[in-house]
Amino acid sequence: MKVSLEERYDPQKVEVTWQKYWSERNLYKTELNTSLKKFYCLEMFPYPSGEIHMGHVRNYAIGDVIARYKRMRGYNVLHPMGWDAFGLPAENAAIKHGVHPSEWTHKNIDKMKRQINRMGFSYDWEREVTTCRPEYYKWNQWFFLKMLQKGLAYRKDSYVNWCPSCGTVLANEQVIDEKCWRCESNVVQRELEQWFLKITHYAEDLLQACDEMKGWPEKVVTMQRNWIGKSTGVEVDFRIEGTEEKMRIFTTRQDTLFGATFVCIAPMHPLADRLVSDKEGLGKVRARYGRMDEKYGLFTGFYAINPMNNEKIPVYVANFVLMEYGTGAIMSVPAHDQRDFEFAQKYDIPVRVVIVPENRTQNTEHRAQETTPPPPLLQGEGIVSYAPSPSNSNPPTPPLSKGGWGGFVIGGEGGITEAYEDEGILVNSGQFSGLRSDIARQEIAAFIEGNGLGKSVVNYKLRDWGISRQRYWGTPIPVVYCDQCGIVPVPEKDLPVILPEDVRFTGKGGSPLLESEKFLYTVCPTCGGKARRETDTMDTFVDSSWYFVRYCFKKGEIALDSELRTSNSELKYWMPVDQYIGGVEHAVLHLLYSRFFTRVLRDLGLINFSEPFTNLLTQGMVIKDGAKMSKSKGNVVDPNYLLQKYGADTARLFSLFAAPPERDLDWSDKGVEGAYRFLNRLWGIVYKNREALSVKGKEKKESMYRLTSYALRLYRKSHQTIKKVTTDIEREFHFNTAIAVLMELVNEITSFEPQSDEDRAVFRFAIETVLLLLSPFSPHIAEELWEAIGNKPGIFEQKWPEWDDEAAKEEEIELVIQVNGKLRSKLMIPLGLSDDGIKERALEEQRIKEIIGGKTIKKVIVVKGKLVNIVTGY
RNA sequence: GCGAGAGUGGCGGAACUGGCAGACGCGCUGGACUUAGGAUCCAGUGGGUAACUCCGUAGGGGUUCAACUCCCCUCUCUCGCACCA
Numbered sequence: 001m002k003v004s005l006e007e008r009y010d011p012q013k014v015e016v017t018w019q020k021y022w023s024e025r026n027l028y029k030t031e032l033n034t035s036l037k038k039f040y041c042l043e044m045f046p047y048p049s050g051e052i053h054m055g056h057v058r059n060y061a062i063g064d065v066i067a068r069y070k071r072m073r074g075y076n077v078l079h080p081m082g083w084d085a086f087g088l089p090a091e092n093a094a095i096k097h098g099v100h101p102s103e104w105t106h107k108n109i110d111k112m113k114r115q116i117n118r119m120g121f122s123y124d125w126e127r128e129v130t131t132c133r134p135e136y137y138k139w140n141q142w143f144f145l146k147m148l149q150k151g152l153a154y155r156k157d158s159y160v161n162w163c164p165s166c167g168t169v170l171a172n173e174q175v176i177d178e179k180c181w182r183c184e185s186n187v188v189q190r191e192l193e194q195w196f197l198k199i200t201h202y203a204e205d206l207l208q209a210c211d212e213m214k215g216w217p218e219k220v221v222t223m224q225r226n227w228i229g230k231s232t233g234v235e236v237d238f239r240i241e242g243t244e245e246k247m248r249i250f251t252t253r254q255d256t257l258f259g260a261t262f263v264c265i266a267p268m269h270p271l272a273d274r275l276v277s278d279k280e281g282l283g284k285v286r287a288r289y290g291r292m293d294e295k296y297g298l299f300t301g302f303y304a305i306n307p308m309n310n311e312k313i314p315v316y317v318a319n320f321v322l323m324e325y326g327t328g329a330i331m332s333v334p335a336h337d338q339r340d341f342e343f344a345q346k347y348d349i350p351v352r353v354v355i356v357p358e359n360r361t362q363n364t365e366h367r368a369q370e371t372t373p374p375p376p377l378l379q380g381e382g383i384v385s386y387a388p389s390p391s392n393s394n395p396p397t398p399p400l401s402k403g404g405w406g407g408f409v410i411g412g413e414g415g416i417t418e419a420y421e422d423e424g425i426l427v428n429s430g431q432f433s434g435l436r437s438d439i440a441r442q443e444i445a446a447f448i449e450g451n452g453l454g455k456s457v458v459n460y461k462l463r464d465w466g467i468s469r470q471r472y473w474g475t476p477i478p479v480v481y482c483d484q485c486g487i488v489p490v491p492e493k494d495l496p497v498i499l500p501e502d503v504r505f506t507g508k509g510g511s512p513l514l515e516s517e518k519f520l521y522t523v524c525p526t527c528g529g530k531a532r533r534e535t536d537t538m539d540t541f542v543d544s545s546w547y548f549v550r551y552c553f554k555k556g557e558i559a560l561d562s563e564l565r566t567s568n569s570e571l572k573y574w575m576p577v578d579q580y581i582g583g584v585e586h587a588v589l590h591l592l593y594s595r596f597f598t599r600v601l602r603d604l605g606l607i608n609f610s611e612p613f614t615n616l617l618t619q620g621m622v623i624k625d626g627a628k629m630s631k632s633k634g635n636v637v638d639p640n641y642l643l644q645k646y647g648a649d650t651a652r653l654f655s656l657f658a659a660p661p662e663r664d665l666d667w668s669d670k671g672v673e674g675a676y677r678f679l680n681r682l683w684g685i686v687y688k689n690r691e692a693l694s695v696k697g698k699e700k701k702e703s704m705y706r707l708t709s710y711a712l713r714l715y716r717k718s719h720q721t722i723k724k725v726t727t728d729i730e731r732e733f734h735f736n737t738a739i740a741v742l743m744e745l746v747n748e749i750t751s752f753e754p755q756s757d758e759d760r761a762v763f764r765f766a767i768e769t770v771l772l773l774l775s776p777f778s779p780h781i782a783e784e785l786w787e788a789i790g791n792k793p794g795i796f797e798q799k800w801p802e803w804d805d806e807a808a809k810e811e812e813i814e815l816v817i818q819v820n821g822k823l824r825s826k827l828m829i830p831l832g833l834s835d836d837g838i839k840e841r842a843l844e845e846q847r848i849k850e851i852i853g854g855k856t857i858k859k860v861i862v863v864k865g866k867l868v869n870i871v872t873g874y
Numbered sequence: 875g876c877g878a879g880a881g882u883g884g885c886g887g888a889a890c891u892g893g894c895a896g897a898c899g900c901g902c903u904g905g906a907c908u909u910a911g912g913a914u915c916c917a918g919u920g921g922g923u924a925a926c927u928c929c930g931u932a933g934g935g936g937u938u939c940a941a942c943u944c945c946c947c948u949c950u951c952u953c954g955c956a957c958c959a
Contacts, residue, residue, distance in 0.1 A: 177956095218878075218879095219877095219878055219879070219953085219954080222877070222878060222954085223877090223878085223954060223955080226876095226877075226954080226955060227955085229955095229958065231958070231959085233959080249959085250958095250959065251959060252958095252959065253959075264959095290957090291957095292956085292957065295957085319957090320957045320959095321957085321959080322957075322958065322959085324958090325958045325959075326958075326959065329959095330959050331959085332959085333959090337959070338875090338957090339957055339959075340959085342957095459958075459959095460958095461958055584953085584954090587954080588954095654899095657886095657887095657898085657899070658886060658887080658899085659886070659887070660887090663880095663887095664952085665886090666885085666886055666887090667886095668885080668886065668899095668900070670885090670886095670899095670900050670901070671885095671886065671899065671900055673900080674898095674899050674900055675899085677899095677914095678899085680914095684914090727890085731890075736886095736887070736888085736898085736899095737887095737888065737889095737897080737898080739898080739899090740887090740888075740897065740898035740899075741897085741898080742898095743898055743899075744897080744898070747898095814894085816893080816894045818893085818894085818939085818940075820939075820940090821893095821938095821939060821940045822940095823894055826894075858939085859939060860939090861893090861939055861940080863893055863940095866893055866894085867893055867894070867940090869893080869939055869940060870939090871939045871940095
């Protein structure tokens with residue numbers, strides 16, 4: 001018995017003591033040990049803003065429970081932490097307060113590290129990663145050079161998303177609702193030459209592997225699929241009458257080709273300048289590019305020839321056609337595309353129906369409501385007769401010819417009020433009429449290819465990743481520009497290209513690197529002549545795309561490339577990450593980039609897997625007063641305050657108890673009090689019973705039969721608790737219910753007063769069980785009390801307790817008796833009773849007899865161990 | 875608009891393959907101890923009713939001996955994508 005156990009629970013004292021003890025003994029240090037099963041548990045590393053917030057606390061508490069639990073289950077656990085240390089806030093601080101980004105960042109890291117350690121998380125700091133250090137970003141540069149060699153990095157002049165506030169470009173993924181993901185300023189388009197990584201090379205691979213990502217939330221996988229955005233269709237060439245020009249359009253609905261009544265090109269399409277003489281008009285379309293509120297276009301004065309039917313149809317420039325998707329040109333089928341329909345209505349362009357719903361003739365309900373009999377599907381070749389709305393009292397507008405370029409069409413205002421975009425049967429489509437649209441898509445695609453009119457293609461929404469940032473605090477892109485040799489990569493042996501520290505931050509003009517002559521001017525590695533360094537730095541998402549790889553090795557300077565080539569490298573032991581935990585906001589940013597980088601490593605022959613994260617848990621947000629915590633809303637809870645008032649164990653316990661990890665957590669100050677009370681109560685029980693708890697052993701299975709039923713109940717409850725806590729953790733980390741059953745056990749312990757030595761043994765067993773099961777959640781108090789009842793320190797080095805099904809089994813169960821599905825009575829019955837026995841006992845029950853009275857019993861259903869339902873007649 | 879998820883007491887949330895709705899915690903009510911309690915402990919707590927009992931898982935229908943759970947329709951909320959041809 002430890003004499004020093006105090007009467008009052010003082011979390012500050014307990015926690016600091018044990019944190020010191022653990023860190024002095026370096027207990028979280030991880031080493032490769034191939035005889036043990038490994039478990040790589042990773043939480044998304046933070047940006048070192050200087051303060052941890054409740055989101056971090058929750059994220060890392062979840063990870064720490066998993067890490068500690070897996071350790072107790074005998075796994076060799078890698079649980080590292082680091083710093084996503086490059087980024088704009090550091091640079092803004094430099095401009096505003098004159099402190100160097102490096103100094104600012106390192107101070108923040110020190111501060112946050114203290115806070116994180118005060119939470120008692122079990123990190124192996126010997127693998128700490130800090131991305132702004134040359135020994136780390138050197139390998140960003142190495143990755144870049146490898147990609148350059150493989151043609152996966154290239155330089156391109158293009159329109160880019162420009163954030164005027166951050167003064168830099170953004171990748172597509174980093175633009176949210178046309179605003180910057182970080183500062184929420186409106187993003188504008190600007191033409192700029194910059195470096196791209198060819199993530200599109202892996203579009204198909206990334207997409208197909210989505211089907212295998214069983215350990216990821218379906219939601220995230222779906223978001224990735226949608227982001228990659230695969231669509232299959234055809235590209236078709238349309239001649240432009242009276243010119244040598246032709247335009248190539250992309251469509252996924254080649255089954256509607258016969259319904260095209262015009263074609264459109266994007267305002268930035270090269271043809272626009274050549275075809276349109278009204279430059280002012282063209283300017284107006286361009287000004288409305290990307291605006292959702294109106295369809296706006298301009299007739300070019302030219303006509304294109306539909307190669308399927310040789311029809312002559314007008315060519316428009318339209319603001320809703322995107323240059324960056326497909327070919328930047330489309331065919332427009334107003335009858336079957338809502339956007340085209342709206343455009344056609346506005347510019348009075350004819351509409352031609354070429355698909356009718358398949359079930360139209362069979363839909364009797366539909367027909368019954370119609371005042372006029374449904375028109376036949378086809379009235380001879382090419383005649384349209386489709387009334388879209390069953391309640392439409394107007395007969396279908398008769399076919400009429402408009403504009404003089406042949407074919408039967410309906411006026412825009414006529415029969416239909418919206419486009420019919422679903423599948424159906426083709427009409428007015430020449431030799432393809434009568435086919436189902438899905439079949440027609442295949443046949444028309446084949447026809448187009450066979451006749452040299454175009455080709456089948458696959459399109460992706462995914463764009464290449466623009467990584468150039470016109471900012472200082474990031475990884476320098478390792479290339480130089482030589483007057484003689486052009487773009488020259490910095491040789492690997494010269495890496496890292498160090499980010500110079502002696503630069504000035506004015507906040508005006510471009511990157512400070514442009515003014516750093518020492519950095520800027522260099523010699524060409526190829527010809528030795530004068531050369532200028534690239535001044536753009538890399539997007540910080542590059543840093544986080546492979547940091548999980550770096551954790552596999554000790555911190556500091558290493559030769560990553562040769563480490564990776566070593567056949568028995570630590571990487572091969574630890575990777576992939578078994579459990580990754582973080583916010584869902586990175587569903588398509590960081591997580592997609594990381595999958596991309598892992599594939600690059602694979603194709604460099606350095607690893608033999610494709611997916612970095614086997615299991616992903618996206619934790620919900622921390623909410624207070626119905627909104628996400630934010631400074632502007634004034635609803636933030638400061639973790640430091642919690643630490644001071646309640647301690648880490650309480651803060652952790654409540655974050656895990658209030659909701660399952662994947663759901664949003666509603667913060668409640670009162671709820672925190674509840675968690676604190678629980679720990680106090682546990683402390684109080686151990687303190688009060690410090691004498692009785694000195695009785696050790698004897699809680700063996702054989703002795704169980706000598707227990708009084710009083711003690712047996714607690715013994716049984718202990719085993720049930722082990723079982724429930726274990727299965728709840730295993731079943732998608734439902735810590736909230738695990739903690740709830742721990743509370744139940746503590747409630748039972750509270751009302752237990754040991755009388756005999758056997759009682760005391762059971763009592764001790766129950767307490768030890770609580771402490772072991774609680775230790776991943778609230779490790780300090782568990783450790784303190786563990787030692788206080790006479791054990792050696794190191795509770796998380798103990799084995800996770802195992803339950804005994806025999807001991808957990810109830811002797812009696814409460815049988816629920818229903819009559820016609822309604823609860824009428826309850827009865828205690830012995831466990832092993834047969835179905836017939838149960839039936840008999842239920843029917844003997846006095847209350848049941850009364851209810852049944854003279855009614856006939858039609859059926860009796862017995863659910864083993866649960867209930868009896870007696871079904872009666874009337 | 876499309877896609878995903880969710881709607882359960884006063885609140886956060888339980889209920890594993892259909893089988894006692896509301897575990898656990900908060901709050902509330904009453905009591906004990908106390909100079910005092912916003913400390914602690916004990917008891918109670920979905921709603922209606924004096925009671926038998928009845929009504930209750932967003933709303934409406936259905937399947938079933940039995941539905942929070944399965945099926946159909948409607949509504950609401952959250953998140954993601956959003957002129958992607």
